[in-house]
């Protein structure tokens with residue numbers, strides 16, 4: 444099957460769609476390939492975390508040739524495409540982007556993106572979307588939600604199709620427009636946030652992102668570039684708002 448120029452390979456069960464995509468990249472066959480699985484036995488999240496792969500949700504990885512130095516473009520385009528896809532189903536949905544690449548629905552995390560570098564020039568964009576159920580809130584770092592819980596009814600197949608159409612368009616946006624659209628939809632610009640990185644945490648004002656999609660945090664009299672970490676909005680921690 445081909446959607447928006449992407450060849451789709453569907454599996455019943457995989458360990459992780461990103462792992463399978465990485466193997467295709469090693470073999471040099473993968474330009475514009477999408478690996479999708481109904482189930483993952485060991486889905487991976489950002490920062491070494493697990494991604495719970497609950498029945499009826501969507502798990503896929505897009506494999507494409509993309510220069511590593513433009514990683515920021517891929518980060519912004521993949522998250523913005525998710526946000527726009529949700530709005531296709533419900534134009535009035537309360538959706539926002541959370542740095543680096545989460546999508547919030549009614550203020551809670553509805554999807555996750557894990558971007559990894561494959562062999563050669565290949566990049567892998569692994570995406571999980573809570574279509575019908577979200578993991579149990581207990582023990583989660585952030586509030587979580589599913590599309591269904593918010594009244595948005597779709598299937599993994601339908602959502603994937605709309606997503607790929609969006610992604611094919613948004614990846615072609617100019618860097619200036621892409622950043623502008625990302626910022627327009629971001630949660631917390633101008634607000635105080637906390638960034639946690641391994642064992643350190645910093646508090647400051649979220650002033651924006653640069654062209655590499657690094658977060659700009661104003662602390663005292665300087666602006667720092669943050670390349671990785673978890674963002675917490677004021678008053679929100681360990682799944683509570």
Ligand code: BTN
Pocket residue numbers: 458459460461462483485486487488489490492494501502503504554555556557569570571572
């Ligand atoms: C996050 O931590 O928010 C990122 C989660 C990414 C999960 C997706 S599910 C499909 C793909 N395969 C994986 O093992 N991870 C990504």
